[in-house]
Amino acid sequence: MRRIFIGDLHLQDERPDITEGFIRFIREECLRCDELYILGDLFEAWIGDDERADLSERVAWELQRLRRPGKFFIRGNRDFLIGKDFCALAGLTLLPDISEVRLGRSSAVILHGDLLCTADKKYQKYRRTVSNPFLQKCFLALPLSIRKRIASGMRKKSRSENSVKPLELMEVSDSEVLRIMTARQCSVMIHGHTHRPLIRDYNTEIFQANSLYLPARRYVVGAWDKEFKYVRADGDEVKLITARLDGRYAL
Numbered sequence: 001m002r003r004i005f006i007g008d009l010h011l012q013d014e015r016p017d018i019t020e021g022f023i024r025f026i027r028e029e030c031l032r033c034d035e036l037y038i039l040g041d042l043f044e045a046w047i048g049d050d051e052r053a054d055l056s057e058r059v060a061w062e063l064q065r066l067r068r069p070g071k072f073f074i075r076g077n078r079d080f081l082i083g084k085d086f087c088a089l090a091g092l093t094l095l096p097d098i099s100e101v102r103l104g105r106s107s108a109v110i111l112h113g114d115l116l117c118t119a120d121k122k123y124q125k126y127r128r129t130v131s132n133p134f135l136q137k138c139f140l141a142l143p144l145s146i147r148k149r150i151a152s153g154m155r156k157k158s159r160s161e162n163s164v165k166p167l168e169l170m171e172v173s174d175s176e177v178l179r180i181m182t183a184r185q186c187s188v189m190i191h192g193h194t195h196r197p198l199i200r201d202y203n204t205e206i207f208q209a210n211s212l213y214l215p216a217r218r219y220v221v222g223a224w225d226k227e228f229k230y231v232r233a234d235g236d237e238v239k240l241i242t243a244r245l246d247g248r249y250a251l
């Protein structure tokens with residue numbers, strides 16, 4: 001069983017090269033896998049499934065016609081408003097923010113990754129507010145033009161805040177990582193969000209549901225640019241792979 005994990009594509013009209021690269025990736029790399037997991041921030045921005053944009057319709061169509069692999073989606077902090085309608089259109093199964101997947105002998109907990117940046121109290125508070133289902137419903141009930149204005153105002157604010165934010169605030173908290181892995185009985189964690197791909201080994205063994213103690217290991221997928229990194233798992237053999245938008249894969 002081959003599974004592919006990607007995230008942080010940040011698809012947008014300004015980067016048609018990434019959209020084309022993603023479509024090539026779907027048509028080539030994903031044809032050879034059984035399950036595709038998109039770990040959030042597939043789109044740079046999302047203000048509701050009812051916004052019929054050429055970009056999202058094309059992506060949905062390309063994903064939809066990909067018959068073979070099962071396709072799963074976890075929302076990111078950019079596209080947390082993606083809902084049932086878009087997922088149905090794209091043939092994606094929408095997963096909870098923190099989910100689990102069996103990889104052979106080991107179990108992996110998968111998430112976008114913003115939940116792990118616990119040092120950034122202000123962001124976590126903002127996240128709790130915007131994930132409130134009632135507030136989301138109110139926002140989605142606004143006319144599209146007003147939603148667009150609000151979203152672009154928020155993006156500007158976040159850009160100026162992130163440029164002055166100390167780096168440690170955007171770091172993943174290792175204690176939160178191990179807390180979640182222990183609670184979920186998963187020795188593997190796969191996420192994105194930080195745009196800093198890596199493999200991190202911990203000096204801790206995690207007790208798994210299958211009664212095996214396995215060393216904790218965390219994989220971070222990279223953001224998409226001319227080059228990007230994604231995770232490929234064949235059974236419990238997990239690798240961080242470097243790929244290029246033009247399809248010429250590096251080793």
Ligand SMILES: [Mn+2]
Pocket residue numbers: 041076077078112114192193194
């Ligand atoms: Mn993100």
